Amino acid sequence: MCCFEPSVSTGSGANRLRGLAQPMDIRQGRTVPIDPAKDFLVFVGSGTTKLIASASGGREQIVAFHFSGELVSVPVNAWHSYRLSALVQTEVLAFPAEDFLGIAVSEPVLQAELLRRTMTALHRCRDKAVGLGRKNAQERLASFLVGMADRIGIAEEGSCTLELPMSRRDIGDSLGLTIETVSRQFSELRMTGLIETSGRSRVLLRDIPALAERAGHV
Amino acid sequence: MCCFEPSVSTGSGANRLRGLAQPMDIRQGRTVPIDPAKDFLVFVGSGTTKLIASASGGREQIVAFHFSGELVSVPVNAWHSYRLSALVQTEVLAFPAEDFLGIAVSEPVLQAELLRRTMTALHRCRDKAVGLGRKNAQERLASFLVGMADRIGIAEEGSCTLELPMSRRDIGDSLGLTIETVSRQFSELRMTGLIETSGRSRVLLRDIPALAERAGHV
DNA sequence: ACCCTACATTGATTCAGATCAATTTTAGGA
DNA sequence: TCCTAAAATTGATCTGAATCAATGTAGGGT
Numbered sequence: 001m002c003c004f005e006p007s008v009s010t011g012s013g014a015n016r017l018r019g020l021a022q023p024m025d026i027r028q029g030r031t032v033p034i035d036p037a038k039d040f041l042v043f044v045g046s047g048t049t050k051l052i053a054s055a056s057g058g059r060e061q062i063v064a065f066h067f068s069g070e071l072v073s074v075p076v077n078a079w080h081s082y083r084l085s086a087l088v089q090t091e092v093l094a095f096p097a098e099d100f101l102g103i104a105v106s107e108p109v110l111q112a113e114l115l116r117r118t119m120t121a122l123h124r125c126r127d128k129a130v131g132l133g134r135k136n137a138q139e140r141l142a143s144f145l146v147g148m149a150d151r152i153g154i155a156e157e158g159s160c161t162l163e164l165p166m167s168r169r170d171i172g173d174s175l176g177l178t179i180e181t182v183s184r185q186f187s188e189l190r191m192t193g194l195i196e197t198s199g200r201s202r203v204l205l206r207d208i209p210a211l212a213e214r215a216g217h218v
Numbered sequence: 219m220c221c222f223e224p225s226v227s228t229g230s231g232a233n234r235l236r237g238l239a240q241p242m243d244i245r246q247g248r249t250v251p252i253d254p255a256k257d258f259l260v261f262v263g264s265g266t267t268k269l270i271a272s273a274s275g276g277r278e279q280i281v282a283f284h285f286s287g288e289l290v291s292v293p294v295n296a297w298h299s300y301r302l303s304a305l306v307q308t309e310v311l312a313f314p315a316e317d318f319l320g321i322a323v324s325e326p327v328l329q330a331e332l333l334r335r336t337m338t339a340l341h342r343c344r345d346k347a348v349g350l351g352r353k354n355a356q357e358r359l360a361s362f363l364v365g366m367a368d369r370i371g372i373a374e375e376g377s378c379t380l381e382l383p384m385s386r387r388d389i390g391d392s393l394g395l396t397i398e399t400v401s402r403q404f405s406e407l408r409m410t411g412l413i414e415t416s417g418r419s420r421v422l423l424r425d426i427p428a429l430a431e432r433a434g435h436v
Numbered sequence: 437a438c439c440c441t442a443c444a445t446t447g448a449t450t451c452a453g454a455t456c457a458a459t460t461t462t463a464g465g466a
Numbered sequence: 467t468c469c470t471a472a473a474a475t476t477g478a479t480c481t482g483a484a485t486c487a488a489t490g491t492a493g494g495g496t
Contacts, residue, residue: 056434079435125343132350133276133394176351216274217297
């Protein structure tokens with residue numbers, strides 16, 4: 001597994017961390033099994049996950065996607081119930097948050113990295129909140145595509161190729177839309193010439209600045 | 219001013235922090251003037267602020283409210299443009315984020331506190347995203363009231379009094395709704411007997427568990 | 437105590453996206 | 467290669483909140 005320690009920690013803290021979590025293999029579509037009595041910090045060694053919040057009435061909102069090498073905070077004491085689910089075969093390390101933070105206090109570099117990542121997550125979440133609160137379907141999808149391009153896109157001259165690991169339903173659950181609306185907006189962007197698609201998952205972004213414009217980014 | 223140091227820092231770091239920021243008095247309705255070239259961490263010494271994100275077309279989304287003693291991260295390199303505005307006369311300390319974090323690395327306790335607060339902000343932001351993405355107007359307002367009760371409510375036997383420092387427009391901008399819809403939902407909750415209001419800002423929550431239920435919390 | 441202006445409420449109508457309802461396409465397995 | 471179930475697309479209709487339009491009210495200033 002792609003290892004957590006090299007990127008964020010050195011020295012004895014690394015050994016102490018290793019004792020806190022067993023590496024786990026999560027199959028596609030399965031939920032990371034964590035003790036529902038405490039918060040967790042989950043490191044995604046390889047693969048892709050989605051963090052899902054459930055509200056009453058079976059409604060689900062995907063709060064974030066995570067790619068290999070990223071760290072997710074999975075809270076338990078919140079208004080909604082959260083779970084982490086694998087979009088593809090995924091390897092994770094799940095640390096009880098309390099224990100992890102306890103070790104981090106005595107490892108300033110590890111703690112600084114954790115803080116940096118948490119701030120990035122916060123800033124992403126805020127940008128997402130703006131989309132959910134104030135943008136229409138087209139802007140939300142454009143914003144999603146630009147964001148994904150930034151994280152997992154393969155840049156080419158003037159354009160960018162995406163291999164999306166998530167379904168239309170996942171995209172809808174992430175953008176607060178239905179699959180039908182997501183599909184219609186894909187068609188719309190395709191007709192405008194801003195994107196091309198092939199199969200279920202490949203998307204070619206032909207003009208990222210124009211998409212960002214369409215996304216309402218300032 | 220209520221001081222930052224006692225709560226989160228001791229020793230020499232406190233002195234170094236003091237050198238980074240001048241205390242500022244922000245009048246009601248004014249924006250905290252910060253250098254738009256870098257991220258900031260703003261400590262709210264007294265008063266109340268809102269963090270506003272602007273998307274294109276003059277649309278605004280309030281991403282969070284902050285009360286006295288709280289710390290806000292104001293990012294500059296994001297998809298939307300953020301600013302921090304005072305709801306009432308407010309005293310703040312604005313630290314350039316880079317400098318603050320630089321000092322924090324050598325002050326594990328300060329850094330740990332900063333991390334704890336950032337995680338709280340992230341968890342709040344996620345719960346907000348669920349509301350914006352998947353809840354109807356009534357659930358959003360109920361959720362807002364329960365959340366405010368938690369932060370600034372004055373508990374009584376079985377009920378709770380709120381003195382809201384924000385206008386209906388602010389509430390709408392926070393919940394992704396218009397003032398008219400917010401007003402209608404206040405009336406609705408009033409008629410159901412779940413709340414009572416007096417004047418523009420006082421709200422009495424008569425049954426918080428019922429409101430939480432109405433809010434779709436699980 | 438009285439204005440006067442912002443703010444809030446209430447009602448009528450419109451519209452973007454949800455919902456309902458068929459197809460059509462995709463990609464993995466026989 | 468064909469077959470099939472799941473996923474995606476497209477179309478018709480419905481609905482909750484936005485928008486447009488008055489009207490009512492609170493509370494600071496004189």
